[in-house]
Amino acid sequence: GAAKVKVAQVKTPGLTLFKTCLFKIIVPAAKKAEIRASQNHINPLYAYPTLWYYMFMQAIDWTDIHKKYKGLWVGLKDDEETVVASGKSIDEVMKKAEEKGYPKPILYKVPVKLTYFVGSIK
Known part of the structure; x- marks a missing residue:
């Protein structure tokens, strides 16, 4: 006790x-x-x-982004969840985002296939 x-x-x-x-x-x-x-x-x-x-170490669910934008570049708002533009190149995404009033989106290349890695590279 x-x-x-x-x-x-x-x-x-x-x-x-x-x-x-x-x-x-x-x-x-x-x-x-x-x-x-x-x-x-x-x-x-x-x-x-x-x-x-x-303050900001929390998980963000990009499941829908990965499904909808496979293989494309996306431009995200500062909330890191809202897609403001997408395209095959960074230039295309930047142009679309600027036209929508977002001159500095967060750029992310959505992978075609999600893979996992555990371990180390020697």
């Missing part, structure tokens, strides 16, 4: 420290970055380059 109490006592301060860091440091920094970035008309990630790790 005593060992379990000690483990619980060790884990709780770590969780408290995590919550403190998250809500007292990281979230306020993210809010400040967004405000500063919007005032300067830039992406918050440029205002605080390390901020992406704390």
Whole structure:
């Protein structure tokens, strides 16, 4: 019984420290970055380059993009999910995106086939 109490006592301060860091440091920094970035008309990630790790490390489902745009280049909005243009070349995508009012889309070449790799290259 005593060992379990000690483990619980060790884990709780770590969780408290995590919550403190998250809500007292990281979230306020993210809010400040967004405000500063919007005032300067830039992406918050440029205002605080390390901020992406704390606030934006989440999975994005590109399943539909992979199905619809196999083998093509796509231009994405800053949300990294919305396709604003697609084409066989970067130039084609850039031209279409600019015509739609997106001069700097995120460019991504959608693979024809999704493959997986586990291991290392020697």
